[in-house]
Amino acid sequence: MLQLAFYFALLSLVSVGGIPSVMPEMQRLVVDVEGWMTAAEYTQLFAIAQAAPGPNVLVTALIGWKIAGFAGGLVALGAFCGPAGALAYSIGGLWDRMRDAPWRKVFQRALVPISAGFIVSGGFVLATPQGLIWQSALIAGASAAVLVATKVNPLWILASGGVLGYFLF
Amino acid sequence: MVEERRWIAPADFAEVLALCQFLPGPNVGNVSVVLGRRWFGALGSVVAFAGLMALPLVWVFALALLYADFAVYPAVRAVVTGVGIAGGGLFIGTAFKLARPLLQKPWGLALAVSCFGVIAIGRVSLFVVLPMAALLGWFGARRNLI
Numbered sequence: 001m002l003q004l005a006f007y008f009a010l011l012s013l014v015s016v017g018g019i020p021s022v023m024p025e026m027q028r029l030v031v032d033v034e035g036w037m038t039a040a041e042y043t044q045l046f047a048i049a050q051a052a053p054g055p056n057v058l059v060t061a062l063i064g065w066k067i068a069g070f071a072g073g074l075v076a077l078g079a080f081c082g083p084a085g086a087l088a089y090s091i092g093g094l095w096d097r098m099r100d101a102p103w104r105k106v107f108q109r110a111l112v113p114i115s116a117g118f119i120v121s122g123g124f125v126l127a128t129p130q131g132l133i134w135q136s137a138l139i140a141g142a143s144a145a146v147l148v149a150t151k152v153n154p155l156w157i158l159a160s161g162g163v164l165g166y167f168l169f
Numbered sequence: 170m171v172e173e174r175r176w177i178a179p180a181d182f183a184e185v186l187a188l189c190q191f192l193p194g195p196n197v198g199n200v201s202v203v204l205g206r207r208w209f210g211a212l213g214s215v216v217a218f219a220g221l222m223a224l225p226l227v228w229v230f231a232l233a234l235l236y237a238d239f240a241v242y243p244a245v246r247a248v249v250t251g252v253g254i255a256g257g258g259l260f261i262g263t264a265f266k267l268a269r270p271l272l273q274k275p276w277g278l279a280l281a282v283s284c285f286g287v288i289a290i291g292r293v294s295l296f297v298v299l300p301m302a303a304l305l306g307w308f309g310a311r312r313n314l315i
Binding site for chain 2: 137162
């Protein structure tokens with residue numbers, strides 16, 4: 001549990017772009033390094049967090065729960081939100097004062113390609129629990145395309161993914 | 170908070186949200202911390218965060234327990250895996266929307282593609298990639314390449 005708290009606290013500080021960005025690294029630590037669960041179980045926990053109402057950060061609570069029960073879930077959520085929350089707390093005022101500072105614009109522009117690259121990686125890792133097979137590529141590709149091209153409620157996209165999963169796996 | 174209670178002006182809210190999207194951490198969690206602090210100090214931050222998370226946390230645990238009971242059935246696992254993969258696809262779509270302005274900025278596009286290659290295909294740790302990517306991004310943005 002200490003190890004879990006330590007990992008999630010570290011991840012908290014590099015989660016630029018939010019939860020999607022740290023999904024690859026979290027999966028690498030939890031699945032590849034520690035062997036606490038399989039890649040398939042990781043994607044399934046993520047699915048539950050996506051389908052439930054609420055912010056997607058709750059996937060951290062589910063991962064903690066899977067590893068160390070309810071206490072593990074609360075510890076994981078707290079460890080993931082705490083450090084970043086403390087940073088937001090201390091920087092909130094500074095950010096307001098620097099509203100027109102040129103470095104702020106530079107900073108924001110610099111983060112766009114980095115976040116985009118990280119978020120695509122998160123999606124890729126979650127969508128390939130069994131490696132790059134055509135069934136996964138089809139579901140993920142179609143979901144991404146529908147999201148970009150239409151204004152459909154994402155919950156419908158998730159539900160369609162479930163139906164396709166039923167027939168393809 | 171903006172429309173019903175008028176606790177905060179829309180522009181101000183957008184400003185706070187923009188900050189929290191670029192800080193590490195969950196966006197909505199950070200918004201609750203920043204706004205809680207503004208109105209009620211440190212205690213406000215803690216209360217706002219707990220209030221935001223408590224009910225969804227109950228929901229997500231309930232769903233997870235339900236799933237744990239039914240996970241023995243392969244069909245249930247297949248459906249849930251499909252939902253997870255579709256969720257991954259949503260991330261990919263989100264990233265494409267975010268990256269659209271980069272189509273005119275080859276340097277930025279190259280940086281995004283490299284991040285993907287190194288992390289998703291190369292499986293290199295984020296703790297190694299982020300400092301290097303931040304340096305390249307800063308350099309690129311300073312020279313108006315991004």
